[in-house]
Amino acid sequence: MTQGRSIRLFLVDGTPNGLLTAEIMNWTGHVLTGPRSKLSELVQRPECGRAGIYFLVGPDPENSLRPLVYIGESDDVGTRLKQHNRPEVIAGSGGGKDFWEKVCLVTSKDQNLTKAHVKYLESLLIQNAGQVGRCKLINGTAHDYVNLPESDRADMAFFIDQIRTVLPVLGLDFLRDRPMPSSLKSSLEPEAPPSSPRFVAEVPRHGIKAYGQEIDGEFFVLEGSLARGKWTGVDGGYQGLFQQLCDDGVLVETEAGLRRFATDYAFSSPSAAAAVVSGRSANGREHWKVEGLGQTYAAWQDQKVSAAAARAEGAEEA
Structure with missing residues (x-):
């Protein structure tokens, strides 16, 4: 039987539709999510100044069954999110400029995630989201990034497992396994x-x-x-x-x-x-x-x- 887990959720501004953080016991990761309307508040938080990965999520006007998702990485997530909020097409995405309505970013509480780590995470998560098939990726083809020591790759595999556990709890299902x-x-x-x-x-x-x-x-x-x-x-x-x-x-x-x-x-x-x-x-x-x-x-x-x-x-x- 699968063992239970505790996930700690915190409503930053005390409302269910505002900013929300999530943490899992014994995991160094930290998740912050919220609607695009709260972006001005979100980018002021200290997490946004760290290296991390982020997900931009919105409805697909051509397919009501699956959301549109963009998966990105940055060593300064806040700055990158400000760029994505500008009225321009996401660089290299080939997608619409204003599709996203929700943002979710994942950083590390111990700040040990490096640029190499987040590039590796981005590559694996894009591949995983494509394989699961619960969303339409705006990214296009994932770039292979394997320039990490074996021990770091093992750490990142655990990191991704925790991301895939916590995101569905936040209503983001696009990484959840689809048993066939x-x-x-x-x-x-x-x-x-x-x-x-x-x-x-x-x-x-x-x-x-x-x-x-x-x-x-x-x-x-x-x-x-x-x-x-x-x-x-x-x-x-x-x-x-x-x-x-x-x-x-x-x-x-x-x-x-x-x-x-x-x-x-x-x-x-x-x-x-x-x-x-x-x-x-x-x-x-x-x-x-x-x-x-x-x-x-x-x-x-x-x-x-x-x-x-x-x-x-x-x-x-x-």
Whole structure:
């Protein structure tokens, strides 16, 4: 079982939408984040005068599913952020000049991060964000930077692990691992990875059959699953998500006029997954059923909750 961790959050100005710092016990890193509207206050803080890496985050007007992200480094983060706030295109990015709405910077409390360290961190984080695929990077291609001693590279690997732990807590998910069920086991084999049972959603009259699995709080529809060929429900709802997945090549056309999942895809809920599979709004808690049992997702989840409550009650009595 994964061991728990404590993350210390501090609201600098006492408001949830202002500046926020985050620290992890036994980690020298220090995280500072806030909205662009607070940039004038953020750049006055002492952290901004240190070497570090930073993330500029904003919405992608062409894709509501993923944010735009720019990952940078500097030996004086405050000065670099002031440059990025000017009404010009980010140098070398090829992206829009005013896309970002939130900034996050990571420095070191012991001030031992050097220019070489942050360049190395930037290179690895750009590669990692591209591999995870939860955002659209403004940076373009990452530059390999390996000019560090072996011991320093090991320290930076630990540093990155902590960054990937703390950023999702701050609402920045673009570095969070995306477990792919089909990489663990072929998605159409009868046995599923142990995270949850495998679920099935069917619309027999249209020849639709999809497989799903819940992993790490997300509901995955597995590669090879079939979905409706087009959206047939009312406008709105998950219609935009359906169309975006078609445009992104996640849902590809089949000769039978259906759509096939070209890869595993993580949805925020069983209902979102069921709607995309069905091409219309659907109650995923009832639509998805445990393969081989016919038990609905709702009943399966209730069974899990009841079993956990019974174990807790038994432990108290003991």
